[in-house]
Amino acid sequence: MNNDSPFSSEYDIGETTDIKVSQESRDKTIISDGIRKLIEDDIQYKLSKPRRKIIRAKIIDDKS
Amino acid sequence: MIKVKIGKQAKISQGDVYKDTEFLEYAIEKNGIVEFSKIVFPYVVVLTQDCDLNQDYTVRWSRNTTSNQDKKLFSVIVAPLYNVEHFYVGEHLSELNMSMMKINKKKTDGKKLRQNKTPRYHFLEFPEKVPIIPSVIDFKHYFTVNVEYLKKHKRENFVCQLSALYREDVSQRFCSFLSRIALP
Secondary structure, three states: OOOOOOOOOOOOOOOOOOEEEOOOOOOOEEEOHHHHHHHHHHHHHHHOOOEEEEEEEEOOOOOO | OOOEEOOOOOOOOOOEEEEEEEEEEEEEEEOOEEEEEEEEEEEEEEOOOHHHHHHHHHHHHOOOOOOOOOOOOOEEEEEEEEEHHHHHOOOOOHHHOOOOOOOOOOOHHHHHHHOOOOOOEEEEOOOOOOOOOOEEEEHHHOEEEEHHHHHHHHHHHEEEEEOHHHHHHHHHHHHHHHOOOOOO
16 A cells, blocks of 8 residues: 555445447557546545645665 | 735745645654654645744845844744535545534524634635635644745745735634633
8 A cells, every 4th residue: 555645545436437448449448538537536626635644764774 | 705915925924825735743763664644734824923934034044144043933833724615514634534523504603604703713715816715724723834844835835825904814813713711
């Protein structure tokens, strides 16, 4: 888990998703504009609130 | 609707609004691992008196040297601004796992809030040229920030400054809130 991230868990965009597969390439999955907007709005919603960031660092002995 | 100044000065001023300001919750070291916890507030407003900020600026950064550091500040008082729509439903601190009191925006408590008749809070509606939606300052959540950090932070994160009467109104209400006395 990346504790530096303002959101600490994988996104849950709901029980149903609307993922369109490009007709041009079946290997690519294109997230529909609607879902992208939902995700962006969700990010903005969370970023507009105070959020905690935890940073950890290991002390390395200076042996010089 | 309040009035603001968009122009930026180098010096920190009362009424300055900054984005993404960090508050250091704690810093601990255990078994060779250092852990810092910071809370990032989307918007804060500076509450420290302007005369104190002016004098601190002179001591630190003016070309005229002072004979002592008597007027130097250690930190600046700020308070967070919360999105009023989140605030009404008590969800403005949900990312910190804090559930807050709800205020019904259509009833008396909501009206009193917007009329700035609730001592703990100060409601601000910004003009259209400022990218902040109507917000509420919670005086109870004031904290302090290191002066030098805030001056550097201002360069990229200054949003606006509340105009003269509006910042004085906030300052006066903040002082009243701090000096309140609860009688039995």
